[in-house]
Amino acid sequence: xxxxxxxxxxxxxxxxxxxxxxxxxxxxxxxxxxxxxxxxxxxxxxxxxxxxxxxxxxxxxxxxxxxxxxxxxxxxxxxxxxxxxxxxxxxxxxxxxxxxxxxxxxxxxxxxxxxxxxxxxxxxxxxxxxxxxxxxxxxxxxxxxxxxxxxxxxxxx
Numbered sequence: 001x002x003x004x005x006x007x008x009x010x011x012x013x014x015x016x017x018x019x020x021x022x023x024x025x026x027x028x029x030x031x032x033x034x035x036x037x038x039x040x041x042x043x044x045x046x047x048x049x050x051x052x053x054x055x056x057x058x059x060x061x062x063x064x065x066x067x068x069x070x071x072x073x074x075x076x077x078x079x080x081x082x083x084x085x086x087x088x089x090x091x092x093x094x095x096x097x098x099x100x101x102x103x104x105x106x107x108x109x110x111x112x113x114x115x116x117x118x119x120x121x122x123x124x125x126x127x128x129x130x131x132x133x134x135x136x137x138x139x140x141x142x143x144x145x146x147x148x149x150x151x152x153x154x155x156x157x
Contacts, residue, residue, distance in 0.1 A: 023107065029083035029142065033118055033149050036110035040120075041131065042079040043138050047090070047098045049075045079104070079120070081134075084142035088120045094128045103134040116148045 023039040031038065051074040075090045077098040089112070090098045097104060108126035112119045122128050 027083040028079075028081050028086055028144065031086060031111055031118065031120070031144060033111055033113055036108070038106070038109045038111075038120075040081070040106045040109060041134060042081050042088075042104060042106060043134055043136070044098050044100055044102045044104065045078040045080060045085060045138055045140065046100055047075050047077040047095075049073065049095065078143075079106075080138040080140065080143075082136040082139055084139055084144055086118060086120050086143070087145040089114075090128075091121075094122065097128055097130050103131050105129045105131050113149065116150060117145050118147070118149070119145065 025039050025041060028040065028042065052071055054071040070092075073092055073095045075095045075098060077088045077090055078085055079088045079098075080086065088098070088106070106120065106122055106126070106128055109120055109122050110126075112121050
């Protein structure tokens, strides 16, 4: 996948520069459970806010209560490309970018498993960028989040 290569250092005079590697863009149908470090260009098919939390939990210390309260927002968005679709879990400021019809680049995305199905997510180490509209049509009949996976333990004898 896109996680195997590392950056190489080149010495030029007294300056030590690190050569950045080009991102490897993959398609939705290449996603597998438990993988990470993916870079994808996808269109947002739909977006639905599922949770907004604004209250502090009882029993917190006074130091935590003095901080400003930032609401936690979570939205489930159906995103895809010409090979298929998958559910993307958008958090906080990512929710604003995931408007239906928008084209976004997901950098350093990972696959989370939720109730046996795959969900795409971008955590604090990744990035969500809105880009110019893509020319491809989303293949909505191949939804990878509808495939249910089961963890099987294999006993070697």
